[in-house]
Amino acid sequence: MLSKIKLQEFNEKGFTVIKNFISKKQIKSIYSQIDEILSFILRKNNITFKISDTIDQKYLILNKKNPVLKSHFYNSLKLMDSLNAVVFSKKITNTMKEIVNNKNLFVLGQRLRLDHKEDHHHLPLHQELNNISNSFALMWCPLVPVNKKTGSLCLIPGSHKYGHLKYKQSNKPAEHHTIGIVEKILNGRENENYNNKIVKDLFKKKNLHFPNLNPGDAIIFTTFMFHGSTPYKGKNIRWSLLSSFIPYDKVPYILDHKLKKMQISYNANYNKINV
Ligand SMILES: O=C(O)CCC(=O)C(=O)O
Ligand SMILES: [Fe+2]
Secondary structure, eight states, X not given: OXXXXXXXXXXXXXXXXXXXXXXXXXXXXXXXXXXXXXXXXXXXXXXXXXXXXXXXXXHHHHHHHOXXXXXXXXXXXXGOHHHHHHHTSHHXXXXXXXXXXXXXXXXXXXEEEEEBTTBOOOOOSBOOOSSSOSSOEEEEEEXXXXXXXXXXEEEOTTGGGGOSOOOTTTTSOGGGOSSOOHHHHHTTOOOOOOSOHHHHHHSSGGGOBOOOBOTTOEEEEETTOOEEEOOOOSSSOEEEEEEEEEEGGGOGGGTXXXXXXXXXXXTSOGGGOOO
16 A cells, blocks of 8 residues: 555655665566576677676677667567566556556556666656656656666656646657756756746756665656656666556547547647546
8 A cells, every 4th residue: 555645745746756666576587587688689699798797788788789689679678578567566556556546557658768878868857748648657667776976867846736838849759859958957058948937947956856766666756747867877777667557537549539649749738638
């Protein structure tokens, strides 16, 4: 059972942290599957590696020797039964049911993200658009320790209360934004007209919250919560597990025969969607 305090926190701040949401054993099962798949790809392609190499080393070797196959591997990670077993575990689904207050969930977008020095990824601040609903919860669970220093997901607590905010570039995927970049905001280098006064006031260094998480601790946040990330500065790879948990009765597509796509477009007015 999730405590009342956590639920209250989720509703008030737009997010909550659950320590040890994923167990050491579950993390191990994911890593061991990754290890086997990576070793298989390297062996089959005659790419030299040592059995004693860590999975991070194996991944970086593949990245260097065959970036295309690295991408194929990356795209396949979400299919791993170990990852899906964790996402669909009773503990996780039951907790997410409490959080979104519905016993009947759709689960979408379960995947692993990898961030490391040679593949400098980070996401500018954004709300979670282009999903199948405007009312759901997301889980972000690092499999390595993360904090402000290592680089991490960060959030703007309470920002969900404004609902959907349209601003410059909000009509495209966050990975294509050239604004709302967390590092720039932290260093006072983003002097941008976001074309929205509320957003301008929100995207400030003082509003950014970086969680301090151990492997398996999860941060769970809601659709309109502004969040982004900074590049990983740790030695190896930041592996993180993500998934969306959607109450089935908040999905316009299942009720509106005129809708051609399940995903809600970036241009939609998310505040007017009333399912
Ligand atoms: O892991 C990250 O950098 C953030 C992920 C995220 O917000 C997303 O995929 O929408
Ligand atoms: Fe996101």
